Amino acid sequence: MALVEIRDVHKTFGKVEVLKGVSLDVEEGEIVTIIGRSGSGKSTLLRCINALESVDTGEIRVEGQKVHAKMPDLKKFRQRVGIVFQAFNLFPHLKVERNITLAPLLTGRIDKAKARALAEDVLTRVGLADKIDAWPEQLSGGQQQRVAIARCLAMAPHLMLFDEVTSALDPELVGEVLKVMEAMAKQGMTMILVTHEMGFARNVANRIVFMHQGRVWEQGPPAKLFANPETPELASFIASAK
Amino acid sequence: MRSFSLIDFVSLFTALRWTVALVVLALLFGAPLALGLAMGRISRFAGLRWTMAALIQVIQSVPLLGLLFFFYFGMPVFLGIQVPALVAVTVAYTLYTAAFLGEIWRGGLEAVKQAQWEAGACLGLSAWQQFRHIIAPQALRLSLPPTVGFLVQLIKGTSLASILGFVELARAGQVVSAATFQPLLTYALVAAIYFALCLPLTLWSRSLEARLDGSR
Numbered sequence: 407m408a409l410v411e412i413r414d415v416h417k418t419f420g421k422v423e424v425l426k427g428v429s430l431d432v433e434e435g436e437i438v439t440i441i442g443r444s445g446s447g448k449s450t451l452l453r454c455i456n457a458l459e460s461v462d463t464g465e466i467r468v469e470g471q472k473v474h475a476k477m478p479d480l481k482k483f484r485q486r487v488g489i490v491f492q493a494f495n496l497f498p499h500l501k502v503e504r505n506i507t508l509a510p511l512l513t514g515r516i517d518k519a520k521a522r523a524l525a526e527d528v529l530t531r532v533g534l535a536d537k538i539d540a541w542p543e544q545l546s547g548g549q550q551q552r553v554a555i556a557r558c559l560a561m562a563p564h565l566m567l568f569d570e571v572t573s574a575l576d577p578e579l580v581g582e583v584l585k586v587m588e589a590m591a592k593q594g595m596t597m598i599l600v601t602h603e604m605g606f607a608r609n610v611a612n613r614i615v616f617m618h619q620g621r622v623w624e625q626g627p628p629a630k631l632f633a634n635p636e637t638p639e640l641a642s643f644i645a646s647a648k
Numbered sequence: 649m650r651s652f653s654l655i656d657f658v659s660l661f662t663a664l665r666w667t668v669a670l671v672v673l674a675l676l677f678g679a680p681l682a683l684g685l686a687m688g689r690i691s692r693f694a695g696l697r698w699t700m701a702a703l704i705q706v707i708q709s710v711p712l713l714g715l716l717f718f719f720y721f722g723m724p725v726f727l728g729i730q731v732p733a734l735v736a737v738t739v740a741y742t743l744y745t746a747a748f749l750g751e752i753w754r755g756g757l758e759a760v761k762q763a764q765w766e767a768g769a770c771l772g773l774s775a776w777q778q779f780r781h782i783i784a785p786q787a788l789r790l791s792l793p794p795t796v797g798f799l800v801q802l803i804k805g806t807s808l809a810s811i812l813g814f815v816e817l818a819r820a821g822q823v824v825s826a827a828t829f830q831p832l833l834t835y836a837l838v839a840a841i842y843f844a845l846c847l848p849l850t851l852w853s854r855s856l857e858a859r860l861d862g863s864r
Contacts, residue, residue, distance in 0.1 A: 495763045
């Protein structure tokens with residue numbers, strides 16, 4: 407059984423059908439990168455996996471459990487599936503430590519005595535142990551995004567979703583975030599990413615999924631997909647992304 | 649006629665009791681109600697949102713004087729219940745406070761980005777935890793200046809209770825002025841007392857604002 411099973415998912419916003427029958431499996435430990443033009447449904451698909459959006463028809467299962475916004479243990483489910491956003495979404499009124507420990511404390515994952523150690527641990531993993539007492543706005547965009555990743559890691563998720571996490575960053579800050587993600591990939595974290603970073607997709611991902619017009623248009627290992635795209639749509643996308 | 653003396657001074661300060669008591673009562677009952685109205689206004693349920701909006705609209709549109717008259721003179725006529733003056737003013741000031749604070753706080757809550765709720769939800773927090781730990785603290789800071797602004801309004805607004813026979817600060821000023829024929833002195837003193845009451849609030853709000861905005 408795959409960790410994530412997506413079966414013929416359809417999703418409509420108003421009159422626009424964003425997902426037109428998407429099916430996709432992601433195995434445990436796999437790094438899957440979803441690429442495609444704006445409006446191809448990449449982000450929507452990612453948000454459906456985390457039940458931030460509900461699918462209209464079809465189904466999504468994570469660890470065998472059917473995912474939807476009204477699932478009985480949605481809160482527990484969300485603790486197992488982390489998501490990092492383009493806009494970081496750190497809590498501006500809390501210091502870095504509290505940003506990280508708030509959810510583990512409130513959900514009873516850890517007790518107060520272990521909170522600081524947990525924050526130190528996950529911050530070390532993203533290379534920001536020295537920023538534990540900083541306010542979010544004192545950090546650069548790249549650092550904020552790494553804190554956001556650390557905040558997710560603190561929940562010890564089984565699966566992590568990344569929604570264009572480097573798109574809002576200045577070019578010189580992209581690298582540090584990608585490096586953190588690469589390290590996580592090496593440690594065996596299952597990851598699904600929506601990204602425009604073709605270099606990362608090529609070098610780190612096990613599989614590339616090209617979405618086009620609300621469908622999975624083409625997928626495969628990066629080497630094959632980038633070298634020999636089967637469809638003209640992917641060929642032109644790769645050409646334009648360079 | 650007599651000259652302005654210590655007794656007049658004391659009577660002004662004694663009357664201050666009612667001014668303070670009315671403010672405390674208004675906040676005691678009005679603030680929780682305001683929180684309820686604010687949360688109702690941002691609710692997922694359209695029916696609740698509209699009901700709260702309509703309530704606020706009605707209360708805000710009626711002059712405070714009208715509210716006072718309605719609950720004191722109106723209730724016996726419309727409902728046949730004789731309402732003690734204290735109950736009538738408490739209800740009137742409570743509704744007045746709830747409507748205005750409610751709208752102020754709603755504005756604060758809505759000014760916090762939707763993505764903050766989402767970020768909390770994605771970490772497995774319940775809606776209440778998101779509100780309590782993520783949204784409310786940020787909204788509080790945003791709402792602080794207008795909240796204190798309203799408090800100052802409320803303090804001065806208690807002078808209207810004199811109409812229903814409450815000898816609060818403004819009414820005591822009238823009495824003293826009539827007895828001493830020194831309106832200028834008396835009202836200057838009354839004004840100074842109001843000022844002394846409101847100024848610390850404004851200063852406190854400013855320091856609180858700086859403190860809550862820890863990052864700067």
